[in-house]
Amino acid sequence: MLEPLPIINVTKNTTNDPPSSINPKPQTSNRTRKRELLPLTPHRSGAPIKRHASNPTVPSQSEDPFKSQPHVFPTHNFVLNPIPLLTNSQGAPRQNSKPTYKETYSLYPRMDERMQDPPSPSPPTPIQPNETHRTILPTQEPQPTAPPQTYTLATNDTINDPSATLPPTTSLSKRDLSDLDALVANNGVITHSNGLRRTAIPTNGFPIPQLGESVWRNIPPSMKTRWAAKPGPKAWARLYRAFYTEDMSSQAQEITELIKRFTDAPSVLVSTPIAESRPNPSNGPPHHFLISGLSQQAHDRIVNTGVIATETTIILTLPFIQPPPEYLGTLENFSLGDTDNDKRTVAEAVKSALTTNPGISTFVNDHTSRTNPETFPLACNSIRIETLRIRTSKTTNKIVWNVYCDNPPPLPFDKYIQWVKIIKNLNFPTEDFGAGRMRNTDHRGIERQFHCAGCKSCDHPTGLCPLPDILGWLGPAHATEDFSLLDNHPTNPENIRGRGRGQTRGGRSRGRGPRNRGRF
Template structure:
């Protein structure tokens, strides 16, 4: 069953991060398919493997699951394939599977629910084109997990003159704000800034930071976020936040929480 309030989102450090390390031929082949006939699949607790028995079992379970949820047969279940230059132990080895050859109805149905958990396999069903991401980074170094003070430290950077101008330039070309006041768009974007804190067993405070994307340009978003990830966030009340190295949850691959804090295993009926 879908939990009250919906499933937790899988946050990524880049909209295209799920395709890192994937063979160009794999991507070219998949993108040659007709629109709305493919579903990307992030299998829970899966990392790229050349264990044929494991991959065969996953393929069999995915085929059964998609037959159940779509009522269709004859589609292809395709494992990830790394680029030749990707090191065998690299963190950039791909883990996304793809279901090819579904009807548009089945594709829409699988993606609309998003997350599926069966007795033998649990996975996220994702669209071929990933949306812009709201997750910016995770901070460490603050002496307390006071979300209001951490938010104020981040806002200090976002309120710098050059940063304000950069934001307004991006918002001016954002289709959602066409014909609207850019100042109002800026205010709404800044108001969307959100902080989620957690404390580790050793007492360390971590803060994941989110904001509504101010642009739909992937290139511009990357430039802006790359700049934010170089900064230090000083609160002058609870210390300074430093951007933590990106780490994916081993279960769902989200970058917004640690593996032992993954929310999916705590969802009633989740079989991951």
């Protein structure tokens, strides 16, 4: 049975006397001598309760399990107390003076409890007779609960409810480019602190690829539903000169590493697309990877940047709700040039064709809110014309006129593509310079729409991609393209099989003799 001993104050030894002159207890280590005996006082339930040695009103760990008392380091000196005498049940001294594990932790407090500053004393509340004892734990402040998250499915494909309210979309030409490149560019190249070298954002931003198809194209409906339901901010990313293969792991790894280095994000989820059917053509979609798991700040940074170009990897980004392209089509057959007056003449011809065909405005009114009657006039007044000089052969070229709508009507993506197809079937006559036609198909029914193999834009051929012309471009430069890449001349369908690239119909044009290739 344990009996408390009186507290013996220990003073600092300022002499050269041995420690035994201060504490007469022999055979005790310095570590054990620092233990102290706690006075035992009765608890309300009748059980003894351990109290602080210097202030009996301070509760111990067993009485204050949630440590509600403030943790303040005292400035006073500690009082070291002797080890109690351990006795057996008859009161005789125990032969084995070493306390057991249970006795040690029941007699001595924890060090952090000994260092607490005792509060003002408060007498315990006595328990009335015949009163049931209840232990009341400290109440905790209620934690704020986050509002329930709601997710809106993508509105640019047919798996969604067509009557759903469209989320606000912002044209890519209105991206916020402020404070994106705080680092100083050296000849168009920025070097990050982690060693990443990339092309700096131009003054007016990177050229915006004009995608003529949905990012959801050739993706299974089940994957669309799962991807659209992912929480948090999401975005799209594709590689420059992307192509679909059965093994897309290497492309996903490149995108993951570049986004992590660009945003300093600890992790990012890059979801790999799966083709619903065999891509047609061979470099057809799907091309886009879903980016999720980023903070809102990191998400906005990669979306507003648009193009992240390094020496090894180039990715192009899009917001999850795909905005409609500003490009409407390419006009040809005008006897005009590429001056500003010529561009204004073509723009007036386009506006006249849009306003004189009631089906164009009716389609917009049927699929948008009728509360704003200025939607269609605003779209017509924002028509812009840009020219391209393309090759028709190895020695000749011609001028074509790209038509852009800087303020497109707020249509769902699939409806917007239908609206553009209606416009491409119109005639665009002028008084003095002939009638223009959109580049749709030729007399054989072959598609003549531009398609850049690099950025996937449909408003220019591969050889005229504007990205390699940017100052500090770290990606591949313009190759020595032939006229087929500058005008996207398709291969004759009847000659797709049975003939190699550059081969004539008769097969080899050389004999069996040695070619002496590489000799001088």
